[in-house]
Amino acid sequence: MNGLAKGGLALGGMVVGMMALKRALNPRPRYAPWEKPPYGEFDHKVLVVGGGFGGYTTATDVCKFVQDRDDVGVLVIARDNFFTFWPMVPGIVSSDIDARNVAQPLRRALITAGASFRRAEIRSVDYERKVIVADGGLEFPFDQLIISLGGQPNFFGIPGVEQHSLLMRGVEDAERIRNRVIERFEEVSLIRGDVPESKLTFVVIGGGATGVETASEIHSLVHESLAPDYPNIDPHRVRIFLLEGLPNILPELDPALRKAARTRLVNERIDVKTGAxxxxxxxxxxxxxxxxxxxxxxxIWTAGNRPNQTITDLGLPYDERTGINVDLTLRVEGHENVWAIGDCATVMDKRHADGKLVPPTAQAAIQQGHVVARNVMKTIDGRDDLEEFEYKPLGQLVELGSDFAVNEVMGVRFTGLAAALFWRMAYLVRLNSPQSRARIAADWVLGAVLRPAVTQVRGTSKE
Ligand SMILES: Cc1cc2nc3c(=O)[nH]c(=O)nc-3n(C[C@H](O)[C@H](O)[C@H](O)COP(=O)(O)OP(=O)(O)OC[C@H]3O[C@@H](n4cnc5c(N)ncnc54)[C@H](O)[C@@H]3O)c2cc1C
Incomplete structure (x- = not known):
């Protein structure tokens, strides 16, 4: 074979490979747009409110179960048209991860699975007429209703928290924190005399995983990205505090991992104060x-969570601190066709006789989504052998910068660079958008050789 033929063959192979990759990264939707029957015309209407970990899992599972049936329609209603991949939100602060890839396209993912999607905010439910009422009086019918509205910050009535602190409750919040740090550097670089200590001091309140990761991300932003661009500011003048009211940070982790995390933070000159x-x-x-x-x-306030307060308007039994009351099958007390899961539900941990609750985590919401999808299908099919939810914790992964993590997976504990790489792989494969997966992987590879850009494009930290 001559050189020209070899070149042609290689080019052909490349084109075929690119086409296969394009297809894998852009799966075809279950229905072509003109084939999809309107949601209101299905015999059984499954309405999922909330498109986060719990809601998304439920909707896509039900779609899988009814792939060969045409009597069940699935509609998801959510306030945002993106799925927030929460574990990666702190990474936005240091620009390790692009916010647009953490906010994954929800509409596209659901339509690909065979569900419908509407962006709307739920206001109330009419159980007699079986409709939910959303913003602007819009009504959506249901036969089975699954509520997975997530949580919101809890300020515990501490004066000034709401007015004076930044939150870490979403993609926009993480961008706000990054903008605040950049803003302070710009401000301080213009000051001729003494710089007030308060300008370059960052206090993260809450020593759980979110607080620990946020403090670490601020450290990375300052030392890896900003320091070289602001030669007139000594990065060691920046002080980062991490405050925790309990005796330990990361109280849910094994003591050895806690210690490793604390040592890492202290080595990064993050001032960790416990019992504070x-x-x-x-x-x-x-x-x-x-x-x-x-x-x-x-x-930055990361210290408390409570169920989404919208649940108080839904006329369902609930506990202010823990959420909507459900039985072990995740069915709402007193309602045959209403279910609640995730951070907005009070779910008993079946493994403990002492009334312990399932923690508000993504893994719990996903596991509940799988169970509720099966129970909804059984109810539709007139079966009464409903499954009880049993939480199976898989472990916990906490990343402290791009080269260090503390992980506990199925009882195995490990820390350091290998743990950080595991963190990345474990979460990368869990992203539900193949496009976001590919983009984040590419960013991480490039991030190993390129310093992240630190521009503040839109808004300020106050917006
Ligand atoms: C910064 C951060 C990092 C985290 N990291 C981890 C982690 O590493 N591992 C882990 O296991 N857990 C983590 N968590 C916890 C985890 O994110 C939650 O437990 C999980 O998202 C709960 O799932 P959910 O479906 O209940 O709620 P969410 O995933 O929050 O979804 C709520 C949905 O409800 C919608 N919604 C809200 N209000 C309305 C309304 N009025 N009308 C319509 N729709 C509405 C929202 O748009 C969203 O689609 C983290 C949480 C935070 C804040």
Missing amino acids: MATEITENCVKLKSGETIASENV
Whole structure:
């Protein structure tokens, strides 16, 4: 074979390979647009409210179960038209991960699976007429209703938290935190005299996984990305505090992993204070129960979660702190065809006799989504052998920067670079958008050789 023929063959192979890759990354939807029957015309209408971990899992599972049936229609209603892949949200702060890939296209994923999607905010439910009422009085009918509205921050009535702190409850919040750090660097680089300590002090309140990851991400942003671009600011003047009211950070982790995480934070010069209860936050300081104050104009609140307060308008039995009351099959007490899962539901942990609840985590919401999908199908088919939910914790992964993590997976504990690589692989394969998966993988590969850009394109940290 001459050189020209070999070249032609290689080019042909490349074209075929690209076409196969394109197809794998862009799966075909179950229905072509003109084939899809309207949701309202199905005999059994399954309405899922919330397109997060719980809602998305339920909807896609039901779609799988009814692939060969034409009597069950699935509609998802959510406030956002994207799926927030929460474990990667802190990574947005250091620009390790692009916000657009963490906010994955929900509409496309659901339509590909065979469901319908409407962006709307639920306001109330009429159980007699079996309709939910959304913003603007829009009504959506259902035969089976699954509620998975997630959670929201809890400020525990501490004065000043709501007014003066940044939150870590979504993609926009993570962008706001990054913008705040950049803004402070820009501001300080213009100051001629003494710089008030409060400008370059960042206080993260809450020593759970979100707080630990956020403090680490701020450290990476400052030292890896900003420091070289602001030669007149010594990065060691930046102080990062991590405050936890309990005696330990990461209280749900094994003590050895906790210790490894704390050592890493201390090595990064992050000031970890445990048993440190914030009692008030003002414009320029955090007051602690001990009487100590920390001068800071940059406070990030990650310390508390509660169920989405929309549940209080739904006329269902609920507990203010833990969510809608469900039985072990995840059916709402007193309602044959209403189910609740995830962070907005009070789900008993069957493994414990002492009334312990299932924790509000993504893995719990996903497992509940699988069970509720099966129970909904059994109910539609008139079966009464419903499955009880039993939580099977798979472990916990906490990333502290791109080269260190503390992981516990099925009882195996490991830390360091290998754990960080495991963190990345484990979450990469769990992303439901193949496009986001490919883009994040490409970003990580490029990130190993390129420094992230640190521009503040839109908005300020106050918006
Ligand atoms: C920063 C952060 C990091 C986290 N990291 C991890 C982790 O690493 N591992 C882990 O296991 N867990 C993690 N969690 C917890 C995890 O994200 C939640 O437990 C999980 O998302 C719960 O799933 P859900 O379906 O109940 O709610 P969500 O996934 O939050 O979904 C809620 C859905 O409801 C919709 N919605 C809300 N209000 C309305 C309304 N009024 N009308 C219509 N739709 C509405 C939203 O748009 C969204 O689609 C993290 C949480 C945070 C905040």
